[in-house]
Amino acid sequence: QKEVEQDPGPLSVPEGAIVSLNCTYSNSAFQYFMWYRQYSRKGPELLMYTYSSGNKEDGRFTAQVDKSSKYISLFIRDSQPSDSATYLCAMSPMDSNYQLIWGAGTKLIIKP
């Protein structure tokens, strides 16, 4: 069983829809949670960072962490075709990039 699970998709939604992307994990020690976006044939880029539980909002993006359920989510409001990409979650038990465990990613397609 993978430590971090993501539905690979593709998830296809119409432009303007609210998108929900999720990761589940098995290690209750994870405290640091990140979402990265990866466009086709490009490297990942950091979207959101959250420590421990709770919500964090940045523009159209909201990250949620539910440690009791070992579940994190990324919500995208007013989705745009430019949001079409693969979304990777990453998490770590310690405050260290060396120990990040990455999900395999969910491919998102926003239809104009």
Place this chain on the structure above:
Amino acid sequence: NAGVTQTPKFRILKIGQSMTLQCTQDMNHNYMYWYRQDPGMGLKLIYYSVGAGITDKGEVPNGYNVSRSTTEDFPLRLELAAPSQTSVYFCASSATVTSGNTIYFGEGSWLTVV
């Protein structure tokens, strides 16, 4: 700033050949990383470096070697290439090691071993 630059972008190797993936960054970051990304799998850390002259193994170091002679450069060496090393390789860097600090990735190197 160019950020993190990797070369080559694409390469086909024969089994048993060796090659070096080049990586350079112009952000004066101390921390550099090499990852591989395989279909259906999360990024796996191969090696990392905390500064010039200092490197350490990540999760999947077997079959690879690295060096860090300068702050800017962090080449990854594949010795005796095997089909299992067919993957997409990403070099990355960050200013600090803390989890919330952005990791900047290169555009990737697609390697096929036949």
